Amino acid sequence: MRPRIPALLLLLWVGLLAAKTDITHYTKIGNLSLTITNFGMVGNGFRVYDPATGRPLPSLEYPRHSGTEHLYRGGLWVGAVNTEGDTLVTTGVVDATSATAGSEGFEFYPTPADSDTIRIRSSLLTSPYYSPDAVSEEDFLATFYDNLQPVPNHVPLDLKVNLRSYGWSYPFADDFVILTYTVHHIGAGVLSDLFLGMYAELVTGNRDFWGDQFGRTPFFQHKRLVYLDSLHLIYERNDGFDTVATQYMGLKLLGVEFNGRRLPLDSLQVGFHWWSWQDMTGSVSDLQRYQLLSDTTRDPDVDDEYVAEHGYPDPIPLLSVGPVTYLSPADSVQLVVAFVGGENLNHLLENASWAQKAYDAHYILPGPPPSPRLTVIPGDHRAVLYWDRSPETAPDPSTGKLDFEGYRVYRRQLPDTNWILLKEYDRVDSLGFNVGLPDTVDTGAFRGWYRFVDEGIKNGFVYEYAVTAFDQGDPTIGLPPLESALRNNATRVVPGTPPTSAPDKEIGVYPNPYHLSSAFDTPGAYGRQIRFYNLPRRATLYIYNLAGNLVKTIEHDDPYSGEEAWNLISDRGFPVATGLYILVVKDHDTGRVKRTKFLIVK
Amino acid sequence: MRTGGPILTAFLLTAALLPGCGRKYPLPPVGNAGMPPESSYVRVEGWPEVPVAVQGVRDLFLGRDGFLYVADAQGLRRLYTNGAPAPVTFAGLQAPVAVAQAPDFSLWVVDSALQEIHGFSLSAEPIRQFAIDRWLIARVDTVNGQPDTVWQSIVPGGLTVDDQFRLYLSCRNLDLVLVCDTAGRLLDTLAGPGSGILNVAEPRGLDYWNGAVYVASTGHNWVEALSVDTPRTNLLHLGGTSHAGDTAAGFFRQPVDVSVDTTGAVYVADYGNARVQKFSASGAFIVETRNPDDPTARPLSCATTPDGMTLYIAFHSDQGDWLEKYTRPVRPGGNEGGTP
Numbered sequence: 001m002r003p004r005i006p007a008l009l010l011l012l013w014v015g016l017l018a019a020k021t022d023i024t025h026y027t028k029i030g031n032l033s034l035t036i037t038n039f040g041m042v043g044n045g046f047r048v049y050d051p052a053t054g055r056p057l058p059s060l061e062y063p064r065h066s067g068t069e070h071l072y073r074g075g076l077w078v079g080a081v082n083t084e085g086d087t088l089v090t091t092g093v094v095d096a097t098s099a100t101a102g103s104e105g106f107e108f109y110p111t112p113a114d115s116d117t118i119r120i121r122s123s124l125l126t127s128p129y130y131s132p133d134a135v136s137e138e139d140f141l142a143t144f145y146d147n148l149q150p151v152p153n154h155v156p157l158d159l160k161v162n163l164r165s166y167g168w169s170y171p172f173a174d175d176f177v178i179l180t181y182t183v184h185h186i187g188a189g190v191l192s193d194l195f196l197g198m199y200a201e202l203v204t205g206n207r208d209f210w211g212d213q214f215g216r217t218p219f220f221q222h223k224r225l226v227y228l229d230s231l232h233l234i235y236e237r238n239d240g241f242d243t244v245a246t247q248y249m250g251l252k253l254l255g256v257e258f259n260g261r262r263l264p265l266d267s268l269q270v271g272f273h274w275w276s277w278q279d280m281t282g283s284v285s286d287l288q289r290y291q292l293l294s295d296t297t298r299d300p301d302v303d304d305e306y307v308a309e310h311g312y313p314d315p316i317p318l319l320s321v322g323p324v325t326y327l328s329p330a331d332s333v334q335l336v337v338a339f340v341g342g343e344n345l346n347h348l349l350e351n352a353s354w355a356q357k358a359y360d361a362h363y364i365l366p367g368p369p370p371s372p373r374l375t376v377i378p379g380d381h382r383a384v385l386y387w388d389r390s391p392e393t394a395p396d397p398s399t400g401k402l403d404f405e406g407y408r409v410y411r412r413q414l415p416d417t418n419w420i421l422l423k424e425y426d427r428v429d430s431l432g433f434n435v436g437l438p439d440t441v442d443t444g445a446f447r448g449w450y451r452f453v454d455e456g457i458k459n460g461f462v463y464e465y466a467v468t469a470f471d472q473g474d475p476t477i478g479l480p481p482l483e484s485a486l487r488n489n490a491t492r493v494v495p496g497t498p499p500t501s502a503p504d505k506e507i508g509v510y511p512n513p514y515h516l517s518s519a520f521d522t523p524g525a526y527g528r529q530i531r532f533y534n535l536p537r538r539a540t541l542y543i544y545n546l547a548g549n550l551v552k553t554i555e556h557d558d559p560y561s562g563e564e565a566w567n568l569i570s571d572r573g574f575p576v577a578t579g580l581y582i583l584v585v586k587d588h589d590t591g592r593v594k595r596t597k598f599l600i601v602k
Numbered sequence: 603m604r605t606g607g608p609i610l611t612a613f614l615l616t617a618a619l620l621p622g623c624g625r626k627y628p629l630p631p632v633g634n635a636g637m638p639p640e641s642s643y644v645r646v647e648g649w650p651e652v653p654v655a656v657q658g659v660r661d662l663f664l665g666r667d668g669f670l671y672v673a674d675a676q677g678l679r680r681l682y683t684n685g686a687p688a689p690v691t692f693a694g695l696q697a698p699v700a701v702a703q704a705p706d707f708s709l710w711v712v713d714s715a716l717q718e719i720h721g722f723s724l725s726a727e728p729i730r731q732f733a734i735d736r737w738l739i740a741r742v743d744t745v746n747g748q749p750d751t752v753w754q755s756i757v758p759g760g761l762t763v764d765d766q767f768r769l770y771l772s773c774r775n776l777d778l779v780l781v782c783d784t785a786g787r788l789l790d791t792l793a794g795p796g797s798g799i800l801n802v803a804e805p806r807g808l809d810y811w812n813g814a815v816y817v818a819s820t821g822h823n824w825v826e827a828l829s830v831d832t833p834r835t836n837l838l839h840l841g842g843t844s845h846a847g848d849t850a851a852g853f854f855r856q857p858v859d860v861s862v863d864t865t866g867a868v869y870v871a872d873y874g875n876a877r878v879q880k881f882s883a884s885g886a887f888i889v890e891t892r893n894p895d896d897p898t899a900r901p902l903s904c905a906t907t908p909d910g911m912t913l914y915i916a917f918h919s920d921q922g923d924w925l926e927k928y929t930r931p932v933r934p935g936g937n938e939g940g941t942p
Contacts, residue, residue: 085683188908
């Protein structure tokens with residue numbers, strides 16, 4: 001039996017508490033959910049759960065929310081010769097075989113400083129993590145060291161490592177996550193003949209398919225591992241036993257930089273090696289690990305043919321590159337790799353190509369136009385959308401060209417999560433449907449903005465609208481038109497009657513009578529809803545029971561809506577009882593008072 | 603009562619002025635000047651772990667990069683501190699005499715046969731070389747009625763580099779310490795011939811620390827620390843008041859090399875006395891180290907680690923040359939209070 005020890009990570013975390021290790025952050029912006037830690041490891045060994053829900057946190061889930069995992073754990077290896085002539089290797093992760101040896105091989109640690117945890121930045125203006133320093137839509141940052149805490153049988157190289165991960169939501173860039181490891185030597189003297197490696201136990205399987213057997217010994221018996229020399233790409237897939245987990249996952253070397261200067265990969269040695277599980281535990285000498293890192297040969301693929309001929313080896317791959325001749329305290333060397341997913345091999349290769357393009361372009365990717373500013377004004381069975389023209393003057397961040405092409409208008413009725421495309425506009429040119437752009441408003445607060453009216457929607461229901469902008473794409477490089485994210489300007493409204501102070505407009509209530517679980521209710525004790533319409537623009541609503549007691553007071557002040565909702569909770573915080581209630585509405589503009597009655601049946 | 607006034611005044615003036623009268627040079631302190639006692643460095647047995655043969659050692663140098671460098675008849679070699687040779691070759695040298703390393707880890711080597719200084723990158727790639735025998739004019743002869751310049755050749759003794767990338771070259775045959783930049787331009791003279799504490803005679807080993815160049819002035823049997831900034835001042839003088847040298851502690855007979863750690867402690871290869879002496883930054887003698895097997899073995903060069911805990915010494919005897927490593931003993935429960 002392969003000893004996957006559940007307590008291992010737990011003990012490791014306990015041992016590292018003083019260093020504030022963090023294993024709870026995973027990428028969310030794209031289609032990969034990769035756990036990134038602040039101690040040199042990626043993935044979580046399938047052993048970390050959300051304390052709120054009890055559900056497992058993703059290790060490397062792809063596609064996102066699919067339940068298909070692809071990585072047990074991975075991490076950085078650094079090997080070098082110090083000036084004492086010692087050949088040393090620091091490893092972020094190894095094949096741990098026992099709890100007592102758990103910390104051996106897990107040799108990077110953050111400082112105990114509160115700030116030395118995972119930090120997040122985003123280039124999205126709408127993100128709470130927005131930072132002008134962000135490189136991607138989701139940057140994770142961490143710093144860790146190999147000499148802060150004593151590790152059994154480990155002589156540190158005196159390294160400081162800055163990890164940055166980059167992720168995007170763009171359709172061509174949402175299937176990979178880029179990791180950059182910047183290694184600094186913080187000891188005396190220099191390190192020579194330095195090699196960098198990425199350990200990654202790639203293993204594909206679906207949680208639902210495996211059930212209780214997920215992550216146990218049989219789960220690991222179906223890996224197929226291939227290395228493509230020309231692309232510096234390792235990929236792994238299930239041998240077909242798991243009929244749900246059909247995707248591919250790759251680890252690609254994108255580049256190596258020395259003092260910020262990119263080194264041609266053909267000037268370095270890139271190695272692909274694998275060994276059988278447990279063959280590289282903490283008891284393995286640094287010299288043996290270094291030989292693996294520095295070996296220029298490549299191991300055979302573990303494909304169906306290899307397994308048929310040699311049996312199943314349960315391979316653990318290592319992708320290595322070097323040597324960096326010298327690393328002084330003034331120098332830094334950076335390893336850049338990407339985890340790349342694909343629905344099939346061709347899709348994987350396409351995504352790997354985009355990951356390489358992202359690196360080659362210094363992470364300045366072709367981007368969609370920004371979302372327009374959007375205002376949605378609800379009306380009686382309608383919603384009026386206004387949006388500005390700002391996307392039309394925004395150059396593409398990659399090419400600098402003004403490549404705006406059109407807008408798309410979307411709507412969804414909550415709680416439904418699916419968006420419906422209501423309308424598409426595009427410029428009259430050689431691309432798209434050439435329907436033209438909508439007319440702009442000539443007067444009023446939205447002068448110069450576009451206007452769209454959505455008719456026939458139901459009053460009292462919650463709708464969400466979004467207007468996206470899309471560009472022309474670039475067929476010459478296979479880039480489809482890019483569209484801004486719907487969430488960037490998604491706006492919720494509840495259509496209803498407009499505000500009115502007309503004396504002949506009676507105050508209305510719906511549903512009346514109210515029954516539990518009406519069509520307007522949403523799940524939860526506070527999701528009940530009874531609505532009042534034909535309200536003045538500014539008014540106070542008083543709700544009395546038949547005994548004449550004031551149950552609820554609501555202030556209404558809305559220039560666009562004459563409706564108000566009540567969740568059937570009294571001012572004292574209690575659900576109201578079945579019975580007849582009287583609504584009194586005082587119009588603050590006219591001083592007029594209107595009354596109506598409604599029935600609640602529970 | 604009034605008669606005591608002039609007597610007291612004379613006594614006070616005498617007490618105040620007498621200690622300075624006639625003192626041409628700072629005297630070496632007597633004893634350890636209140637410093638904690640320090641035992642002699644202890645040889646590390648089994649070092650080098652990989653045998654390294656040396657012959658005709660001219661310089662032993664511990665670089666900023668942490669490597670040990672040996673300049674001998676075989677050329678310049680980089681060693682790991684366990685003694686194993688690093689796989690690197692410094693090409694183009696014939697008779698390297700001294701080596702120094704700049705803050706950017708570039709390595710500078712003076713070659714007596716080529717009369718050149720060669721610069722190498724950390725990867726041992728040549729980055730610059732320039733002649734040193736075109737700095738000084740020996741004389742101008744007349745050949746066929748035309749003036750003919752005869753350039754002054756230099757017998758280099760030592761080399762060091764400061765934080766401003768200025769190179770200091772000691773010229774044994776000229777009693778000079780010259781200053782140049784890494785482009786080979788002669789900038790200044792740090793010290794010239796003479797008998798004072800700002801002069802040198804047959805200067806050899808050099809080291810730089812904290813604004814001063816330390817010179818083993820072999821002909822004077824002194825070691826001087828001279829300010830690199832002008833006006834030149836003597837920041838430390840070791841070796842007594844005469845040029846005769848002595849076997850006593852704090853005196854030298856043919857000091858050939860000097861090394862300084864990051865606390866300013868000075869290590870002097872005292873060739874004629876077959877020992878390496880250690881002094882505090884203020885010049886107090888601390889301890890001497892000799893070869894335990896052959897007390898007559900003479901140190902050719904010495905190098906200290908930045909923390910002063912380790913000494914590398916190149917020895918010479920009738921048996922030839924060899925390298926040894928010494929460490930400072932640590933008292934049980936801690937060291938001796940740190941390097942003075």
